[in-house]
Amino acid sequence: MAKPSKQSAVEKDAVFIYSDDLLNYRFSEDHPFNQKRLQLTLDLLKFSGAITESDIVPPRLATDEELNLIHDSSYIEAVKMAGKGELSKEKAENFGLGTEDTPIFKDMHEASARLVGGTLTAVDLVMEGKALHALNLGGGLHHGFRGKASGFCIYNDSSVAIRYMQEKYNARVLYVDTDAHHGDGVQWSFYDDPTSCTLSLHETGRYLFPGTGAVNERGHGKGYGCAFNIPLDAFTEDESFLEAYERAFREVIEFFKPDVILTQNGADAHCLDPLTHLSSTMRIYEEIPKLAHELAHEYCGGKWIAVGGGGYDIWRVVPRAWSRVWMEMNGRYPESGDLPEEWLTKWQPASPVPLIKTWQDPDGIYQKIPRKKEISEKNAQTLEKALYPLQKSKNQG
């Protein structure tokens, strides 16, 4: 039996944003972005006894005015028309719609506004003090731009939420993104803004979409010094990933001193993910929310909103990884190292691959490569470079 995680002595009032409406965000039958993972995760939590109906709050629909906090009106109109089949191919292309990555689907505006509304529902509950933590796994669409869809993302719920928290609650927001892809949409939305701060830890853009997220992307104008990027080498393993994550998060939060933390919890850094090249295991998905939780209490009176993101092994990886975020939020950890038998029995017939039966990954889940030491050293150097300005300001007192 695997050792259950240590319990943190904190409140349990966390909310889980969900309704089946979130599943309507679906490009096509065989598109890798598949919100069925929300259903699989919720089911795993239910069978684990980690969630009850009273923990669940349905997502509202974001209004046009709210989407407009980030997105151009012309883009919102285009998404609406596309969803009704009324947008010409030519116009669609200008907005990044109808591409292989981000195809057009029926009622795509409503489905996308629901994901944003879910994150805003989470935000209001936390900022109004009705919950300490809130989780919207349907959100985390970090590649959405002001006037353009990109990388499976139409509206950028995190960007809208950050602007919304700034305007409605006058809040300083720290955004921490551990998706394997760079959180470009969010970074560029706030690149010149010193009242928010973005930290993205991702696989280097050398071989991976979207190609950005280098250490020297640090912000612009007044926002210079408020964007942080840690591009990790392909085949990075747990230890090196966690070392970078922990040090960067601690130093950045100490520097920025936010009122609230928004974490993007893409689960595509796992070694089984079909779209990326990192060698992480379930260990990072236990540790990532643990530190966010600890620091939310240390710096923000507990205010922590978490969203989902990437994650393309929806059977073996995402449900286990995302369950850990919720379990960390409400303090109900697995009672044994094994996944509930009922969940495995229910979903194995639908899964194209054998499900993993334990919360932690079995040994030998990825092929170790001889360059491990080199990769870890390279990542350590990257980390130094990324955090160098903080060292400098510390030394100057």
Ligand SMILES: [Zn+2]
């Ligand atoms: Zn991703």
